[in-house]
Amino acid sequence: MTHIQVMILLFCIHFQVLSDPRQGDTALRFILKTLLSDRELVGLGHQPVVTLYAALRDGITARVGADAARLFAEPIITWPTPESAGSISWYADAEDEARTLESVPTERRERVAADLRAALARLLPLRGDPELGGLLTGALTLADPESIRAVGERAVFVEWGLLPAGAAQDAAGLQKQFAATLLPYVSEPGRAGPSARPGPSSRPAVPAMAAAVAIGPARPDAAVAHRWLLPAAIATAAFFVALGGWISARAVPAVAPVVDQAAVRDAVARREAENTALEAQIETARRSLADNLCAAGPARLPAEVPAETPIPPAMRPPAPAGGTPFQGSLVQLLRQATVLILVPQAHGLALGSGFFIGPKLVATNRHVVEQAGPDGILVVNQLLGRPMHANVQAITPSSEIYQPDIAVLQVPDAPAVQPLSFTRTVEQLDAVVAAGFPGAVLHGDDGFARLLHGDLAAMPSVILSRAVVAA
Numbered sequence: 001m002t003h004i005q006v007m008i009l010l011f012c013i014h015f016q017v018l019s020d021p022r023q024g025d026t027a028l029r030f031i032l033k034t035l036l037s038d039r040e041l042v043g044l045g046h047q048p049v050v051t052l053y054a055a056l057r058d059g060i061t062a063r064v065g066a067d068a069a070r071l072f073a074e075p076i077i078t079w080p081t082p083e084s085a086g087s088i089s090w091y092a093d094a095e096d097e098a099r100t101l102e103s104v105p106t107e108r109r110e111r112v113a114a115d116l117r118a119a120l121a122r123l124l125p126l127r128g129d130p131e132l133g134g135l136l137t138g139a140l141t142l143a144d145p146e147s148i149r150a151v152g153e154r155a156v157f158v159e160w161g162l163l164p165a166g167a168a169q170d171a172a173g174l175q176k177q178f179a180a181t182l183l184p185y186v187s188e189p190g191r192a193g194p195s196a197r198p199g200p201s202s203r204p205a206v207p208a209m210a211a212a213v214a215i216g217p218a219r220p221d222a223a224v225a226h227r228w229l230l231p232a233a234i235a236t237a238a239f240f241v242a243l244g245g246w247i248s249a250r251a252v253p254a255v256a257p258v259v260d261q262a263a264v265r266d267a268v269a270r271r272e273a274e275n276t277a278l279e280a281q282i283e284t285a286r287r288s289l290a291d292n293l294c295a296a297g298p299a300r301l302p303a304e305v306p307a308e309t310p311i312p313p314a315m316r317p318p319a320p321a322g323g324t325p326f327q328g329s330l331v332q333l334l335r336q337a338t339v340l341i342l343v344p345q346a347h348g349l350a351l352g353s354g355f356f357i358g359p360k361l362v363a364t365n366r367h368v369v370e371q372a373g374p375d376g377i378l379v380v381n382q383l384l385g386r387p388m389h390a391n392v393q394a395i396t397p398s399s400e401i402y403q404p405d406i407a408v409l410q411v412p413d414a415p416a417v418q419p420l421s422f423t424r425t426v427e428q429l430d431a432v433v434a435a436g437f438p439g440a441v442l443h444g445d446d447g448f449a450r451l452l453h454g455d456l457a458a459m460p461s462v463i464l465s466r467a468v469v470a471a
Contacts, residue, residue: 065122344376352364386457435462
């Protein structure tokens with residue numbers, strides 16, 4: 001190995017789901033992307049129903065089984081910004097492509113419709129559930145009939161918890177939307193299926209709907225039986241207000257679970273496929289050289305990076321002003337120079353990675369910090385020992401794709417940190433080390449979980465991985 005170039009790849013993941021990820025899932029397949037400018041979000045109280053996917057999935061699974069919960073595609077939400085209208089990407093566990101019902105053969109369409117009728121027969125009675133009813137009511141509001149997709153022999157909902165732009169969210173509006181999308185699949189005696197369109201005399205009554213209450217006809221006896229719900233709800237709300245104040249006092253904001261990890265898993269899978277193809281090309285080149293099939297110089301193969309080996313003196317970054325040259329290993333250098341960035345925002349917590357480039361100066365991406373709220377920006381790693389406030393010192397004009405997307409932060413209280421240096425000589429197949437805090441890994445980090453719950457001494461572990469420069 002003639003030299004080592006250390007590069008920090010910024011893993012900047014917005015709005016990560018902070019609940020436990022599902023275990024044992026099959027591969028998630030992208031189905032549809034919905035622009036929020038074209039839809040209205042159905043609300044449950046003051047929270048969009050679509051942000052409560054985990055509670056919806058777990059509630060249905062606990063009551064009628066996981067098969068019924070699979071009816072709802074998983075939403076990945078990108079909230080609106082001044083530069084973007086925001087969107088929702090929909091994913092489902094699927095081996096085959098998801099298609100609209102109109103685009104599949106008649107026999108398959110009938111089998112999918114039968115699956116949908118069976119699922120609704122189990123789900124609709126849950127609208128009276130005191131815990132799940134209101135959420136299920138909103139989730140069974142579909143944007144249009146094409147929100148029902150065929151995946152293999154079963155049905156999947158996309159654009160659930162949404163209405164067409166400008167649609168009313170009162171009981172009449174939700175009732176109309178239910179009738180236009182799901183009513184043809186509600187089983188009833190003597191009904192043949194979705195192809196038999198009900199006439200005025202045969203149409204079953206559509207249960208009354210409201211955005212913040214469960215679907216179901218009014219029942220005076222139920223109202224009397226559930227009078228205890230109001231004081232219980234008030235007590236629960238008071239508890240969570242107190243909990244939020246306790247967390248805020250420790251400089252770690254409460255986190256709203258809004259997005260899952262499907263996009264991250266897809267990106268990782270693509271990178272793994274690219275790496276596999278690159279390794280095959282390298283092996284072909286190595287065999288060609290061994291057989292003297294070409295007269296080219298030696299191939300630049302990815303070198304192993306012995307992480308615990310001391311950095312050669314010629315490769316050490318310059319010492320901080322007034323300090324001594326860094327004497328530790330590559331792992332120690334990256335652990336003390338790489339930071340996790342926490343940015344409280346209106347809809348949750350933005351996460352990103354950064355690294356020290358000078359005394360008290362950290363480089364990161366603009367899109368990580370550009371929507372920082374009144375609580376400001378926090379940086380943390382094992383060397384800092386606790387979350388420290390940071391201020392934006394310099395920032396690029398925008399964070400649009402294909403444009404420079406950089407921000408430089410100042411951390412006034414940071415101790416002496418050995419900053420990383422830059423290289424201008426990077427070649428394809430050079431060995432590099434990626435360092436950062438990818439959101440998909442943070443979900444399982446015990447230190448990160450304890451940090452979010454107010455333990456300021458708990459620190460997440462920096463993630464290090466070897467790679468080569470592909471392009």
